[in-house]
Amino acid sequence: MSRTEYLKGSIAVVGLAISAAGSFFTYQSWRAERAAIGLDLYASLPPGATAQAAMSRATYDLRLPRDARLWELEADRLLKISLEENAASARAALTRARLLAPMRSSIRMRETYLALRKPESESSFNEHFLEWHRLSPHDTTMQDWRLAIAASGWVKLNPEARDRALSDAEDLCLRWGKQRTIQFVNGSDADAGLATALRLERVKQKCVGG
Secondary structure: OOHHHHHHHHHHHHHHHHHHHHHHHHHHHHHHHHHHHHHHHHHHOOOOHHHHHHHHHHHHHOOOOOOHHHHHHHHHHHHHHOHHHHHHHHHHHHHHHHHHOOOOHHHHHHHHHHHHHOOOOOOHHHHHHHHHHHHOOOOOOOHHHHHHHHHHOHHHOOHHHHHHHHHHHHHHHHHHOHHHHHHHHHOOOHHHHHHHHHHHHHOOOOOOOO
C-alpha cells in the first residue's frame, strides 16, 4: 500500500469515528430529553398506572451507558421515587455526574438540595452551597434556585454561606425589584426575609422599586 493510500484510509477511519461519536452524543441527548419529560410527567400525575408508565419509560431511557446529564437525571429519578430510601444512591449518581461535568451548575444545585434534605454531616449543606456559589456566583439561571434553597435552610447556613445567599438577593433585586425579592425569600423563611430586607436596604442605591 502506498503512503497516499494509507493516508486516505486513515482519514476515512477518523471520519467514521467522528461520525459515530456524533451520532452517539445525539442519541444520548435525545434519551436525556425524553427521560426528563417522563420524570416531569410522573411528578405531575397522581399515583396510578399512568404515572407508573411514565416512570418506567424514564427508567428505560436512563439505562447505561450514561453521560453527565443522564447521571443527573438518574439521581432525580431516584429521589422522585423515594428521598428516604434512595438518598445515598442519588448522591452517588450526582458524584458520577459531577466528575463528568464539573462545571455544570445544575448538578451542584441538586447536590445542595439533597444535602439540605438529607445531609451527610452537619457541615455538608454549607459545603455544597458554598462550592455551588464559587462555581457560578452570578449565574442568572441558578440564583433564584440558590436563594430559595438558602432560605429553606436558613437556620443551617453559616455566616459565610448566608452572606453569599444575600449577594444572590442583591443580584435578583436588580432584575425583580426590592419588594418581589423580599417576598420571594419570605415565602420560605421569615428570618431569611428579614435579613434580605436589611441587606437590600444597605445597598438601596443598587436596588429600588417593586
